[in-house]
Amino acid sequence: xxxxxxVTSGKGGVGKTTTTAALGAALAQSGQRVAVVDFDVxxxxxxxxxxxxxxxxxxxxxxxxxxxxxxxxxxxxKRLETLYLLAASQTRDKDALTDEGVEKxxxxxxxxxxxxxxxxxxxxxxxxxxxxxxxxxxxVVTNPEVSSVRDSDRIVGLLDAKTDKAARGERMEKHLLLxxxxxxxxxxxxxxxxxxxxxxxxLPLLGIIPESEEVLRASNLGSPVTISNPKSxxxxxxxxxxxxxxxxxxxxxxxxxxxxxxGKLFGRRAA
Amino acid sequence: MNWFMPFGRxxxxxxxxxxxxxxxxxxxxxxxxxxxxxxxREEVLAAVTKHVLVDVDKVQVKIERGKAVSLLEIxxxxxxDAKPAKRCAAARRTARSQRIAVQQAH
Numbered sequence: 067x068x069x070x071x072x073v074t075s076g077k078g079g080v081g082k083t084t085t086t087a088a089l090g091a092a093l094a095q096s097g098q099r100v101a102v103v104d105f106d107v108x109x110x111x112x113x114x115x116x117x118x119x120x121x122x123x124x125x126x127x128x129x130x131x132x133x134x135x136x137x138x139x140x141x142x143x144k145r146l147e148t149l150y151l152l153a154a155s156q157t158r159d160k161d162a163l164t165d166e167g168v169e170k171x172x173x174x175x176x177x178x179x180x181x182x183x184x185x186x187x188x189x190x191x192x193x194x195x196x197x198x199x200x201x202x203x204x205x206v207v208t209n210p211e212v213s214s215v216r217d218s219d220r221i222v223g224l225l226d227a228k229t230d231k232a233a234r235g236e237r238m239e240k241h242l243l244l245x246x247x248x249x250x251x252x253x254x255x256x257x258x259x260x261x262x263x264x265x266x267x268x269l270p271l272l273g274i275i276p277e278s279e280e281v282l283r284a285s286n287l288g289s290p291v292t293i294s295n296p297k298s299x300x301x302x303x304x305x306x307x308x309x310x311x312x313x314x315x316x317x318x319x320x321x322x323x324x325x326x327x328x329g330k331l332f333g334r335r336a337a
Numbered sequence: 338m339n340w341f342m343p344f345g346r347x348x349x350x351x352x353x354x355x356x357x358x359x360x361x362x363x364x365x366x367x368x369x370x371x372x373x374x375x376x377x378r379e380e381v382l383a384a385v386t387k388h389v390l391v392d393v394d395k396v397q398v399k400i401e402r403g404k405a406v407s408l409l410e411i412x413x414x415x416x417x418d419a420k421p422a423k424r425c426a427a428a429r430r431t432a433r434s435q436r437i438a439v440q441q442a443h
Contacts (some may be wrong), residue, residue: 212353219361255348262354267359 076217078188117288130167273307
């Protein structure tokens with residue numbers, strides 16, 4: 067059965083689009099049929115991060131309004147044949163996206179994919195609530211930084227109130243994905259550590275993505291990090307997170323400072 | 338985690354954690370309160386009408402928020418012909434207005 071995942075955060079710039087691309091690619095690399103959907107109407111970027119910006123002809127709004135068929139708007143990835151993109155509109159008014167239109171698109175996507183990953187816009191406005199409305203699972207992307215943690219907490223509240231699942235009285239499955247984690251600064255006490263963020267948000271941990279130049283390099287290239295450098299720490303972390311989404315019991319790798327003796331001695335791996 | 342370092346400067350991450358814990362406790366509380374009054378009103382009314390017939394419009398629920406303590410005030414006006422009849426006199430004497438103060442952590 068298809069799983070609809072919303073990648074959300076409240077705060078902007080924490081890595082939602084990067085995460086959507088990387089998780090989508092990692093799931094497709096495992097042979098799953100995946101559609102990544104950009105809900106950031108007016109500020110689309112998922113196409114750029116996936117390197118498909120010059121191939122976008124039709125977008126989510128065209129399909130939602132019934133102007134074109136879903137198959138005409140889906141862009142198939144050139145590297146992974148089971149990965150598809152449904153881009154957001156760059157030019158049209160965001161009010162052009164209606165509840166009914168989105169519902170129709172999501173139910174059509176559910177019938178042809180294993181995973182539908184919705185890249186939420188920042189904020190708590192209509193775009194963000196539309197992106198989460200049909201989700202079965204939420205990935206809450208959080209940086210170890212006070213404003214990001216606070217905004218994630220707000221988003222958790224919305225996930226429990228403004229989704230179809232919540233309206234049916236069901237519990238929304240939520241996961242924490244900690245991104246841009248710097249083990250050196252966390253070790254020095256200059257950055258919230260993994261346990262701090264888990265304690266504060268009370269969410270189960272899906273993964274820890276270490277701060278890495280590979281993430282910027284991947285977006286420069288228009289290639290998800292799991293494709294551009296599959297052996298890099300962030301790619302491995304995203305790969306593990308994707309496996310956990312699929313229900314696999316993968317041990318959590320805590321990023322460590324490998325540069326010094328201290329890190330080598332006290333670097334820990336979770337059981 | 339050391340809160341105070343031997344040479345004075347407290348680590349910023351522990352300050353961040355503490356600030357967030359206080360802030361989010363408060364913000365989560367505020368969200369919960371949005372629905373508190375209508376829920377309380379309905380449940381109190383249901384409990385009272387099991388024993389006495391009361392006019393829905395004569396039930397007032399309000400919350401006054403203070404710094405240290407908030408006051409939850411529930412006013413239920415009981416009609417003197419309220420059923421069961423033998424409780425009417427007692428009801429008039431004691432239950433014209435009931436006040437319940439609820440201590441809340443802030």
